[in-house]
Amino acid sequence: xxNVHPSARDQAQSDHVQFRNVVKSYDxxxxxxKDLNLSVARGEFLTLLGPSGSGKTTSLxxxxxxxxxxxxxxxxxxxxxxxMPANKRGIGxxxxxxxxxxHMTVEENLAFPLEIxxxxxxxxxxxxxxxxxxxxxxxxxxxxxxxxxGGQQQRIALARALVFEPELVLMDExxxxxxxxxxxxxxxxxxxxHDRLGVTMISVTHDQGxxxxxxxxxxxxxxxxxxxxxxxxxxxxxxxxxxxxxxxGENNQLVGETVEWDRxxxxxxxxxxxxxxxxxxxxxxxxxxxxxxxxxxxxxxxENTADGGIALSGECVGAIYHGDHIRxxxxxxxxxxxxAKVPNSGAxxxxxxxxxxxxxxSKEDAVVxxxx
Numbered sequence: 001x002x003n004v005h006p007s008a009r010d011q012a013q014s015d016h017v018q019f020r021n022v023v024k025s026y027d028x029x030x031x032x033x034k035d036l037n038l039s040v041a042r043g044e045f046l047t048l049l050g051p052s053g054s055g056k057t058t059s060l061x062x063x064x065x066x067x068x069x070x071x072x073x074x075x076x077x078x079x080x081x082x083x084m085p086a087n088k089r090g091i092g093x094x095x096x097x098x099x100x101x102x103h104m105t106v107e108e109n110l111a112f113p114l115e116i117x118x119x120x121x122x123x124x125x126x127x128x129x130x131x132x133x134x135x136x137x138x139x140x141x142x143x144x145x146x147x148x149x150g151g152q153q154q155r156i157a158l159a160r161a162l163v164f165e166p167e168l169v170l171m172d173e174x175x176x177x178x179x180x181x182x183x184x185x186x187x188x189x190x191x192x193x194h195d196r197l198g199v200t201m202i203s204v205t206h207d208q209g210x211x212x213x214x215x216x217x218x219x220x221x222x223x224x225x226x227x228x229x230x231x232x233x234x235x236x237x238x239x240x241x242x243x244x245x246x247x248x249g250e251n252n253q254l255v256g257e258t259v260e261w262d263r264x265x266x267x268x269x270x271x272x273x274x275x276x277x278x279x280x281x282x283x284x285x286x287x288x289x290x291x292x293x294x295x296x297x298x299x300x301x302x303e304n305t306a307d308g309g310i311a312l313s314g315e316c317v318g319a320i321y322h323g324d325h326i327r328x329x330x331x332x333x334x335x336x337x338x339x340a341k342v343p344n345s346g347a348x349x350x351x352x353x354x355x356x357x358x359x360x361x362s363k364e365d366a367v368v369x370x371x372x
Contacts, residue, residue, distance in 0.1 A: 015075070016042040016168065016200045017063065022072030024058050032058050034224040036072070042167075045194050045201045047211040050221030051247070057172060059221075060204045064170050065089050076168070092161030092169040092199075096176040098153045100145040106132075106156055107141035113164045131159045134193070151182045158190065162197070171203040175210060187213045208248050212236065220244050236295075241282050242369040245293040252299070252338050253291040255371065261286050266368050268292050272334035276310055278366030289371040298365040299340035301328065301351075302358055311360040314338065316351045326350055330357050 017040035024033040033055040040046050048056035061067040063074060065086030074082045081089055100109050107128050114124045132138050135155040145153055154174065161169050174190070175183045191214050194201050205211055211218045212232040219229045220243075228240035239245035246253065254276065260267040266280045268290050278292050314330035317337065326342045328351060340359060351357055 015039040016044070016077065017202070018075040019059070019063075020073045020075065022059070022062065022069050022074060024055075024062060024067065025070045031070075032224055033062075033069075036226065038219060038226065038229070040200060040202060043198045043200055045191070045214060045216045046203070047215040047218045048202065048204045048221060049206070049208060049211040049218050049247075051206060054221035055224040056204050056219075056221040060170055060172060060202065063202070064091060064093055090164075090166055090168075092164070092166040094154075094157050094161045094169065094171040094174045096173040098145070098157040098177075100153060100157060100160070102145055105142055105144060106137075106148070109145070109156065110141075110160050110163050113160060117164060127163055131163045134162075134196075135159045135189075150178050151186060154178065154186060155189070158193070162193070162199070166199070168200045168202070171201065173205055174203060175207075176205075183207075183210070184213075190214060212248075220247060222247075238279075239281065239293065239367065239369065242291055242293070242372045245281075245291075245367070245369055249295065250339070251293045251295050253293050254336055254338070255289075255291050258283050258286050258288045258290050258368065261288075265363065266290075268368050270332075270334050270336070272332070274312075274332070274334065276366070277363040278368045279364065281367045281369040283368055283370050290368050291371050292366050292368050294338075294361055294366040296327070296339045296341040297325075298361050299338060299359055300361055301340055301342055309360050309362050310366070311358070312338070313356060313358050316353055316355045316357050318353070319350045321350060328357070330359060 019036045019038040022033060022036040023031050025031050036059060048059060050056045058067060062069050065084060069082050073080050076089060110128045110131060111124050114127060128141065132141060135158060137152060137155055140148060140152065148156065175186050178186060187210055203214065215232060217229060217231055218235055220227045220235065222243050228235060228244045235244065235248050239248060245251055254270060256268040256270040258266050259269045259275065261280060261283060263280055265277055266283055267275050267277045269275055276292050283290050312332065314332045316328060317331045318329035320327045323344065325344050328340045328342055330338050332338065
């Protein structure tokens with residue numbers, strides 16, 4: 001679990017956004033957000049990631065002004081905004097449902113946030129033209145939202161959030177309504193816009209692939225708390241605990257007990273007596289219930305890993321061809337299973353059911369974590 005505790009008020013002024021000891025309860029008893037401390041740098045792309053009910057969306061809604069914190073403080077540009085009305089915060093907002101006005105044309109939708117801010121008509125027209133060019137939809141201004149595809153509507157929703165040039169844009173599951181191919185494309189489009197404009201963006205999603213693709217940093221939420229706040233690479237390669245390891249990407253988790261520990265590496269004994277080694281995660285002593293986590297793509301089939309590596313064997317209980325890789329499931333003598341993703345190089349053959357397979361991995365690729 002990670003909390004970032006600032007030491008003084010001037011820290012709030014150096015960050016674009018800061019949550020300080022924020023809590024939220026809807027019924028006065030159960031906390032859906034617990035002691036949230038989080039700082040977001042100007043120009044950063046931060047994603048709040050987690051399962052349903054983890055507190056990520058509530059945190060975003062408190063920043064947007066649609067929910068009030070039960071306790072703690074929220075700062076924007078060094079100013080405490082916990083009780084400031086949403087329409088006074090100057091924040092752009094993108095929703096999963098697009099929230100475009102169906103009776104207005106695209107141009108009218110984009111002009112609306114400018115007109116309510118009192119911009120002159122010629123300035124409004126110029127900004128609308130410019131933002132339509134930016135999202136690569138220069139010729140749809142006269143259409144109604146219903147005449148656009150889902151991807152086009154999402155671009156217009158993003159354009160409306162950006163057209164009044166906010167310093168901060170919040171996105172609540174912005175790509176959840178799109179199919180996979182379009183979602184993958186929009187991830188690249190949004191990231192490119194962020195890099196071009198330098199605007200601070202905070203997004204909420206439960207899609208780990210989306211979070212890893214788009215973000216500078218990711219805050220992984222569970223049970224109302226941030227479990228880890230890190231770059232996508234650090235989240236994937238060095239999960240802080242077993243929850244993060246299981247939630248971010250696919251991984252094998254072999255259950256056992258630590259028998260030899262130091263701050264760099266430790267060994268874990270499986271129920272059948274097999275001893276495995278990996279980097280020390282959040283385990284702190286011998287005798288702890290632990291899991292060894294190893295990513296399927298780091299499992300090597302048929303290769304000698306005796307030089308400081310982990311060498312095992314198991315029975316093939318499944319092999320599926322996925323085009324770019326072969327997914328192989330192997331059962332150990334302890335009845336636990338290990339999945340390997342083997343690159344489809346042409347030389348790698350699909351193993352047959354029941355075949356005994358030698359496999360292993362480097363101990364540097366595995367991490368030992370406290371069992372939840």
